[in-house]
Amino acid sequence: MKLLQGLRVVEGTAFVAAPLAGMTLAQMGADVIRFDRLQGGLDHHRWPVTKDGASLFWAGLNKGKRSLAVDVSKPEGQEIVTALITAPGPDAGVFLTNLRVRGWMDYDALRRRRADLIMLSVLGTREGGPAVDYTINPAVGFPHATGPEGSTEPVAHTLPAWDCITGQMAALGILAAERHRRMTGVGQQLEIALKDVALAMLGNLGILGEVAVNDVDRPKYGNALYGAYGQDFATADGRRIMVVALTDRQWRGLLSTTGMAEAIDDLGRRLGLNLALEGDRFTARREITAMLGPWFAERTVDDFAPSFDKSGVTWSIFRSFKQAAEQDPDLSEAHPMFSLLDQPGIGPYLVPGTPFASSVSERTPARPASTLGQHSEEILADVLGLGGAEIGRLFDAGVVAGPRR
Amino acid sequence: MKLLQGLRVVEGTAFVAAPLAGMTLAQMGADVIRFDRLQGGLDHHRWPVTKDGASLFWAGLNKGKRSLAVDVSKPEGQEIVTALITAPGPDAGVFLTNLRVRGWMDYDALRRRRADLIMLSVLGTREGGPAVDYTINPAVGFPHATGPEGSTEPVAHTLPAWDCITGQMAALGILAAERHRRMTGVGQQLEIALKDVALAMLGNLGILGEVAVNDVDRPKYGNALYGAYGQDFATADGRRIMVVALTDRQWRGLLSTTGMAEAIDDLGRRLGLNLALEGDRFTARREITAMLGPWFAERTVDDFAPSFDKSGVTWSIFRSFKQAAEQDPDLSEAHPMFSLLDQPGIGPYLVPGTPFASSVSERTPARPASTLGQHSEEILADVLGLGGAEIGRLFDAGVVAGPRR
Numbered sequence: 148m149k150l151l152q153g154l155r156v157v158e159g160t161a162f163v164a165a166p167l168a169g170m171t172l173a174q175m176g177a178d179v180i181r182f183d184r185l186q187g188g189l190d191h192h193r194w195p196v197t198k199d200g201a202s203l204f205w206a207g208l209n210k211g212k213r214s215l216a217v218d219v220s221k222p223e224g225q226e227i228v229t230a231l232i233t234a235p236g237p238d239a240g241v242f243l244t245n246l247r248v249r250g251w252m253d254y255d256a257l258r259r260r261r262a263d264l265i266m267l268s269v270l271g272t273r274e275g276g277p278a279v280d281y282t283i284n285p286a287v288g289f290p291h292a293t294g295p296e297g298s299t300e301p302v303a304h305t306l307p308a309w310d311c312i313t314g315q316m317a318a319l320g321i322l323a324a325e326r327h328r329r330m331t332g333v334g335q336q337l338e339i340a341l342k343d344v345a346l347a348m349l350g351n352l353g354i355l356g357e358v359a360v361n362d363v364d365r366p367k368y369g370n371a372l373y374g375a376y377g378q379d380f381a382t383a384d385g386r387r388i389m390v391v392a393l394t395d396r397q398w399r400g401l402l403s404t405t406g407m408a409e410a411i412d413d414l415g416r417r418l419g420l421n422l423a424l425e426g427d428r429f430t431a432r433r434e435i436t437a438m439l440g441p442w443f444a445e446r447t448v449d450d451f452a453p454s455f456d457k458s459g460v461t462w463s464i465f466r467s468f469k470q471a472a473e474q475d476p477d478l479s480e481a482h483p484m485f486s487l488l489d490q491p492g493i494g495p496y497l498v499p500g501t502p503f504a505s506s507v508s509e510r511t512p513a514r515p516a517s518t519l520g521q522h523s524e525e526i527l528a529d530v531l532g533l534g535g536a537e538i539g540r541l542f543d544a545g546v547v548a549g550p551r552r
Numbered sequence: 553m554k555l556l557q558g559l560r561v562v563e564g565t566a567f568v569a570a571p572l573a574g575m576t577l578a579q580m581g582a583d584v585i586r587f588d589r590l591q592g593g594l595d596h597h598r599w600p601v602t603k604d605g606a607s608l609f610w611a612g613l614n615k616g617k618r619s620l621a622v623d624v625s626k627p628e629g630q631e632i633v634t635a636l637i638t639a640p641g642p643d644a645g646v647f648l649t650n651l652r653v654r655g656w657m658d659y660d661a662l663r664r665r666r667a668d669l670i671m672l673s674v675l676g677t678r679e680g681g682p683a684v685d686y687t688i689n690p691a692v693g694f695p696h697a698t699g700p701e702g703s704t705e706p707v708a709h710t711l712p713a714w715d716c717i718t719g720q721m722a723a724l725g726i727l728a729a730e731r732h733r734r735m736t737g738v739g740q741q742l743e744i745a746l747k748d749v750a751l752a753m754l755g756n757l758g759i760l761g762e763v764a765v766n767d768v769d770r771p772k773y774g775n776a777l778y779g780a781y782g783q784d785f786a787t788a789d790g791r792r793i794m795v796v797a798l799t800d801r802q803w804r805g806l807l808s809t810t811g812m813a814e815a816i817d818d819l820g821r822r823l824g825l826n827l828a829l830e831g832d833r834f835t836a837r838r839e840i841t842a843m844l845g846p847w848f849a850e851r852t853v854d855d856f857a858p859s860f861d862k863s864g865v866t867w868s869i870f871r872s873f874k875q876a877a878e879q880d881p882d883l884s885e886a887h888p889m890f891s892l893l894d895q896p897g898i899g900p901y902l903v904p905g906t907p908f909a910s911s912v913s914e915r916t917p918a919r920p921a922s923t924l925g926q927h928s929e930e931i932l933a934d935v936l937g938l939g940g941a942e943i944g945r946l947f948d949a950g951v952v953a954g955p956r957r
Contacts, residue, residue, distance in 0.1 A: 148736065150728045162798075167756065171721075175728055189799055194779025194831050195762040195770075203761035204779070210756075254911070273887075273909065277802065277866040281777050285784070285794045286880065288873035290775070293710045294699060301784070301792060301870045303775040305697045308713035311753060315720035316576075320908055322727035323555045323580055327912075329734070331553065336911040343889055346882055347904035348716060350890075351572065351615075353608035354873050355883070357600040359901040360608065364874035365600075370695070370708040372686050374599025374609070379690070379706070387706060389690045393567075394594055397682065426599050461682040465706045468693035468759050469769035475691065477751055478760070482678075484748055485755075496764040499752035503725055504678065506659070506741040507732075 149176025150508050153238040155530075156321065157182065157231050158212065159252070161189040162279065163307050164341060165245045165269040166208040167314030172321065173211035174501040176508070180526055182215040182228055185548045187519050201492040209516040210498065215527075216520030216548040223546045225251045230531050233261035240334065241321055242266040247275040247338070254336045263334035265324045269317050270340040278342050280307040287345045288354070296369040313344045371432055375425035376401075378436050379465065380443035387465040388448065390439075393425065400458040404451065405442050414438065472497075486512040518550040554581025555913050558643040560935075561726065562587065562636050563617065564657070566594040567684065568712050569746060570650045570674040571613040572719030577726065578616035579906040581913070585931060586617040587633055589624070590953045592924050606897040614921040615903065620932075621925030621953040628951045630656045635936050638666035645739065646726055647671040652680040652743070659741040668739035670729045674722050675745040683747050685712040692750045693759070701774040718749045776837055780830035781806075783841050784870065785848035792870040793853065795844075798830065805863040809856065810847050819843065877902075891917040923955045 154177040158169040166181075173179040183191070193204040215231070218224040229251065232242045240261050247268055250256070254266045271278030281303065284290060290301035320337045328334050349355050357363045370379040370389070376398065377391035392398035402408040415422040420431050428435065443451075448464060455462055472478050478497065480487055488498040500513040527533045527547065541547045559582040563574040571586075578584040588596070598609040620636070623629040634656065637647045645666050652673055655661070659671045676683030686708060689695060695706035725742045733739050754760050762768045775784040775794070781803065782796035797803035807813040816827055819839055825832040833840065848856075853869060860867055877883050883902065885892055893903040905918040932938045932952065946952050 148732070150732055152732075153735070154731075163757075170756065171724070192830070194834060195758045195766065195768070196831060197761075197765050203758035203765065205758075207756045207758040207761065271866075273882075273889075276861075277864050278868070279796050279798060279866055281782050281796050282794050282866050282868035285792075285870040286868040286876060288871055288876045289709075289711050290870055291872040294707055295705070300700070301775070302699055302707055303784070303794070304694075304709055304711070304713075305770075305773075305778070306694050306709070306713055306753070307757070308709070308711055308716065311713065312716045312720055315717055315724055316907065319576070319720055319724040319727060322724060322731060323908075324910075326559075326727060326731065326734075327553070327555055327557075330558070333912055335913075338909045339907050342882070343887075343907040346880075346887070347889060347907045348711070349873070349876070349883075350902065350904035351575065351612045352568075352712070353600045353610075353612040355877060355903075356602075356608035356612065356895075356898065356901050358874045358877040360602050360898060361600065363600070364872050368710075370706065373710070377686050379708070387690075389687050389708070391684050391686050393684060425597070426601060429599060456681075459682050461676075461684055461687050463683070463687035463691040465690040465695055466693055467696040467769050468754070469763045471691060471693045471754070472760060472763040475751075477678075477747070478754075482748075482751070484678075484752060490761075493761065493765060496761050497755065498760075499755035502721065502744050502748040502752045503728075504743045505729075507738055508740075 148508060149511065150503070150505060151176040154178065154241070154325065155180065155239045156241045156243050158243045159228070160243060160245050160269070162245065163208065163310035164313040164317060165243060166190070167311065168269065168317035168321070169212060169243050170208055170210055171315060171318045175503065179212040180215060180231060180530070181209060181212040182217050182231070183519060185216050185218050185545070191519070197493055199492070203493065206490050206493055206516040211514040212517060213522035213526060214517035214519055215523050217523070218546055221546050223541065223544070227527070227531065227547065228252070229257060229260060231526070232257055233264060234530055235261070237329070240264050241325060243317065243321065245269050263328055263332060265321065265328060265334045267317055267320050267324065267337040267339070269313060270338055272342045273338070273340040280310045280341060283309050283342050283345050287349055292365050292367055294367050296367050298367060309341050309345045312348070313339060313341050316344060374429050376428040376432060376435060378432065378439070380440060382443050382448055383445055384447035386448055388443065389463050389465065391461045392428070393461070395423065396459065397461045398428065400460040404454045404458045404460055405439060407438060407442070410438055411435065483510050488513050488515055490515045491518050520548045521550045523547045523549050553913060554916065555908070555910060556581040559583065559646070559730065560585065560644045561646045561648050563648045564633070565648060565650050565674070567650065568613065568715035569718040569722060570648060571595070572716065573674065573722035573726070574617060574648050575613055575615055576720060576723045580908065584617040585620060585636060585935070586614060587620045587622050587636070588924060590621050590950070596924070602898055604897070608898065611895050611898055611921040616919035617922060618927035618931060619922035619924055620928050622928070623951055626951050628946065628949070632932070632936065632952065633657070634662065634665060636931070637662055638669060639935055642734070645669050646730060648722065648726065649673050650675070668733055668737060670726065670733060670739045672722055672725050672729065672742045672744070674718060675743055677747045678743070678745040685715045685746065688714050688747050688750050692754055697770045697772055699772050701772050703772060714746050714750045717753070718744060718746050721749060779834050781833040781837060781840060783837065785845060787848050787853055788850055789852035791853055793848065794868050794870065796866045797833070798866070800828065801864065802866045803833065805865045809859045809863045809865055810844060812843060812847070815843055816840065888915050893918050893920055895920045896923050925953045926955045928952045928954050
C-alpha cells in the first residue's frame with residue numbers, strides 16, 4: 148500500500164509551488180486530479196521546452212497526476228469542477244489552488260456543497276498581491292549576501308528555493324488539515340504565501356536576530372560557509388571542490404587527511420583562537436584557507452578522494468548540471484528514485500520519483516505527466532458517476548475535452 | 553484547536569533540516585519533545601551567536617519544542633529516551649532523527665518496544681554518507697548557473713535551500729506515515745536524504761530534461777529570470793529593483809505602466825519574435841532590457857511604485873537583510889505571523905510563527921526556544937509517569953538535568 152493511498156486532491160494551480168505540492172502528494176500515492184482549461188494552463192508551455200515546444204518544466208511538475216481538460220467559462224464546466232472538489236467520502240474534498248479565488252470557486256461557495264471541505268491556497272503575498280520567487284528573494288536580502296566577497300552586486304538565485312520550500316509546506320498543510328478533519332470532522336481554508344515563507348525562514352535561520360540583536364547586516368562571504376569552516380578550492384587537475392567542516396568530526400577528518408593538524412594548532416595559538424570551536428574557525432577562515440589552498444593546488448581529485456571518503460570528510464566537486472547528469476552515479480537508474488521514463492511528446496529521459504524511502508511501501512517508479520485531458524472521460528465516469536451518454540454530450544458541447552490525437 | 557493538536561514527536565536531531573521539521577510541526581500545534589546531551593547538542597552554539605555566545609541559529613530552529621536534557625551514554629538515559637519514543641497512544645510513537653542510528657536507537661530495537669513506531673531519519677546521502685547543503689549544492693550544478701553572465705566562477709548559495717526543502721518534506725513524511733498508521737495500524741521507518749531531494753528537484757524543475765533531451769547545459773544568466781522576462785534595473789535614486797513578467801497579465805501590466813507597449817510591438821516585429829510568448833521574451837531579453845533600462849534610470853522608485861502596484865506589476869526592491877528588517881512593513885508585529893518575543897539568554901526580538909493562516913485555528917503567537925532541560929522534570933512526570941522520588945534520583949545521578957540557574 149502506498150503512503151497516501153486513497154487520498155484524493157483536486158488541483159487547479161500554476162507556477163511552481165502549488166503544482167509541486169500536488170506532485171509531491173501524487174508521488175506519495177495520492178490520487179491528484181488536475182484540471183486545466185481546454186487549451187492548457189498558464190504554464191503549459193513554460194521553459195525549458197524541447198525543440199518541438201513541449202515543456203520539460205510542465206512535465207516535471209505534473210508527474211503522476213490525472214488530467215481533466217474542462218472549460219470553466221461555461222456553467223457546466225464550473226459544475227463539473229465543483230462536483231469534483233466537493234465529491235463525498237472521507238478521503239476526498241481537498242482542493243489545492245493558487246489564488247484567493249472569488250466567485251464560484253470561492254471557499255464559501257464550495258463549502259455550501261461540502262461543509263468539511265479543505266481548501267489550500269498558495270499565494271504570493273498574504274494580501275493576495277502579486278509576488279513570485281524571483282521578486283521575493285531580492286526583497287528579503289539573500290542576493291545582497293550572495294557572491295564574491297567585497298562585491299556590491301546583488302546575485303539572485305537560480306533555484307526557485309522559496310517555491311520549492313512553499314510547495315512542500317503546502318503539501319504538509321493539506322495533510323495537517325486532513326488529519327484535523329479526521330479527528331474533528333471540521334474542514335478548513337488554509338492559506339500560505341510565498342513571501343511569508345521567506346520572511347519566516349529569515350527568522351528561523353537566525354538572520355532577523357542577527358540584524359535586531361547584533362545589529363549585523365551579513366555581507367557577502369563568497370563561497371565560504373557562514374559560521375564554521377567551509378571553503379572552495381582549486382585542484383591540480385583544474386577542478387573546484389567544496390570542503391565543509393561543520394562538526395568536530397568533519398573538522399578532525401579534514402585535518403587528519405590533509406596532515407594539517409599540527410599546523411592548525413600553531414595557527415590557533417598564533418591567532419589566539421580556539422579552532423576546536425566552529426565560530427573561531429570561521430573567524431580564521433582566511434588563514435586556514437591560505438594553509439589548505441596550496442595542499443589542494445598540488446593534488447588532483449583522485450589523489451585525495453579515497454582518503455577523504457574513507458575518513459568521512461564532507462566534500463564535493465563543483466559540477467555544471469550536465470556534468471552532474473553525466474558523472475554522478477546517483478543520476479541514473481542505479482538509484483531506485485529514478486526511472487528512465489518515456490514522457491509523451493518528449494521521449495525517454497531520467498525522471499525522479501519520491502525521495503522518501505519507506506520500510507513498508509515499495510518505491511513506485513516515477514510516472515509521466517499526463518497529456519492534457521488524458522483522464523477527462525474516466526474522471527467523469529469514475530469520480531462523478533456520469534453515464535456514457537452524458538459524458539458524450541459534455542465532450543460534444545466542448546465543456547470537457549480528451550487528449551489531442 | 554490547533555492544526556496538529558495531540559500529535560507528539562520525539563526529536564533527536566542536528567543541523568538544519570531535521571530541527572526545522574520538528575519546529576514546523578511544533579508551530580502547527582504538535583507536542584515536540586527534543587532531547588539533547590546534558591551539555592547541549594551539536595548546534596547549541598552554532599553561528600550566528602550574540603556577543604554573549606547565545607546561538608540565534610539554535611533559538612531560530614527550536615522554537616516551541618519542549619527540552620529534555622539527558623545523558624544517553626548511561627543505560628538509564630537510554631531507557632528514558634526509548635520509553636519516550638515508544639510511549640503508548642495513537643498520537644505518540646513518532647521519532648524524528650538524523651542518523652541511520654545503530655544500537656539502542658536502531659529502528660528494529662525501538663520497534664520491539666512499540667511495533668507501530670514511526671521513525672523518520674533525515675540523511676545526507678541515501679547510503680548514510682556525509683553530505684550537507686553546502687556540499688550538495690555545488691555537486692548538483694546550481695553554483696555553475698548562478699552569477700554574472702559570462703563569468704566562469706561558481707557562486708554558492710547563501711540560503712541553505714536544500715535543508716529548508718528537506719525539512720519541510722521530513723515534516724510531510726511524518727504526517728503521511730501517521731495517516732498511514734491511522735488507516736492500517738502499521739508504522740514504518742522513513743528515510744529522506746538531502747542529496748536525493750536536490751537530485752529530484754533537478755528533475756522536477758526540468759533541468760535533467762534540458763540536459764538529456766535538449767543537450768543544453770544551462771549557463772549563467774545573471775539576474776535574469778530563465779525562460780520568460782524578468783530583470784533587475786538601476787533606478788534614479790540609486791536603488792536596484794527586480795521586475796518579473798512571467799504571465800501575460802504581468803507582461804501587459806509592465807508594458808502599460810512603462811508606456812512601452814508600442815515600442816515592444818515594433819521590437820517583436822524587428823526580431824521576428826512573438827513577444828506575447830514567454831519564451832520569445834526570454835530570447836529578446838537583452839533588447840527588452842535595453843529599452844526598459846533608460847526608463848528606470850530616469851525614475852525613482854517613488855515615481856513608478858504607485859502605478860506599478862495599481863496595475864499589478866510584479867516587482868520588488870533589492871534589499872540587504874537589515875534593510876528588509878527595517879523597511880518591510882511585514883517584518884513587524886503588524887504581520888500576525890510575527891511576535892516580539894523575549895528569548896531567554898538573548899532578549900526581545902521579532903520571531904515568526906507558522907506561515908499558515910487557517911480559517912478554523914487562530915494563529916498562535918510564536919513561542920521561544922526552550923532552554924536546555926527546561927522541561928526535563930515535567931516530561932518525566934507527565935509523559936513517563938515517574939514519581940517525584942524517582943525523578944529526584946535521576947537528577948541526582950546525572951542521568952537527566954534541568955535548566956541551569
